[in-house]
Amino acid sequence: MEQLLYGILGIYFVLGGVLIALVNRGKDAAYRKNSWVKYFVYLLIVNALFLAILWNKQYFHYAGLLILAFGLYEILRNTLSSSKYLTGLTSLIVFSLVAYTFFHFTLLESPWLFYTLFLTTVFDAFSQLSGQLFGKRKILPHISPNKTLEGSVGGLIFAVTTSVLIRDLINAQIITAIFLSMGMAAAAFTGDLLASVAKRRFGIKDFSRLIPGHGGFLDRFDSLLVTGSFVYIYFSFFSF
Numbered sequence: 001m002e003q004l005l006y007g008i009l010g011i012y013f014v015l016g017g018v019l020i021a022l023v024n025r026g027k028d029a030a031y032r033k034n035s036w037v038k039y040f041v042y043l044l045i046v047n048a049l050f051l052a053i054l055w056n057k058q059y060f061h062y063a064g065l066l067i068l069a070f071g072l073y074e075i076l077r078n079t080l081s082s083s084k085y086l087t088g089l090t091s092l093i094v095f096s097l098v099a100y101t102f103f104h105f106t107l108l109e110s111p112w113l114f115y116t117l118f119l120t121t122v123f124d125a126f127s128q129l130s131g132q133l134f135g136k137r138k139i140l141p142h143i144s145p146n147k148t149l150e151g152s153v154g155g156l157i158f159a160v161t162t163s164v165l166i167r168d169l170i171n172a173q174i175i176t177a178i179f180l181s182m183g184m185a186a187a188a189f190t191g192d193l194l195a196s197v198a199k200r201r202f203g204i205k206d207f208s209r210l211i212p213g214h215g216g217f218l219d220r221f222d223s224l225l226v227t228g229s230f231v232y233i234y235f236s237f238f239s240f
Contacts, residue, residue, distance in 0.1 A: 076092075105229060
């Protein structure tokens with residue numbers, strides 16, 4: 001099963017590279033460089049997390065703790081540097097609620113971890129690429145100006161299709177796989193939206209510059225934090 005999953009993931013990353021090349025046509029050198037840095041850093045991060053799950057799921061748990069620790073640091077850092085304490089307090093409350101469920105998510109069995117990371121990666125990547133290639137209709141321009149209807153639909157199509165293809169990983173029926181992928185897509189979108197709201201309130205572009213091409217840990221993992229929380233809640237109530 002792992003070989004099939006990595007085969008699908010490899011195809012997606014190749015397709016992503018082709019789409020990035022198409023997006024970069026006509027762009028200046030700085031834009032192209034940033035796009036490729038972002039792509040290869042993302043490739044490294046995703047593979048590191050997948051390998052952590054495959055070797056020993058405890059390593060993924062440690063990675064989750066690291067993400068939460070840096071996320072907390074970024075919120076506190078921006079609260080103090082901007083002196084926007086109400087925004088900081090609100091962000092901390094929301095982050096704490098998400099962090100609690102995400103922490104428990106990282107303790108789930110490997111198939112659920114793999115499945116969630118896989119679907120989140122697919123939705124994140126292809127919603128962004130679809131938006132860059134075909135995006136015209138803005139969803140919430142005052143909060144997240146880069147979010148488009150076309151991008152979200154593209155990401156959703158890839159997420160649902162992938163979920164159906166890899167549903168045996170979690171022994172799910174097709175209808176369950178479709179429901180889970182749609183729920184995770186909504187969760188990923190929500191996570192990105194929450195991060196965008198916080199950044200606008202803080203008056204910043206990125207939470208930090210810790211990850212080249214991506215910004216901070218909350219910039220990179222905002223979707224995974226919420227999709228992981230969604231999957232843990234689903235697992236707690238509906239999986240036996």
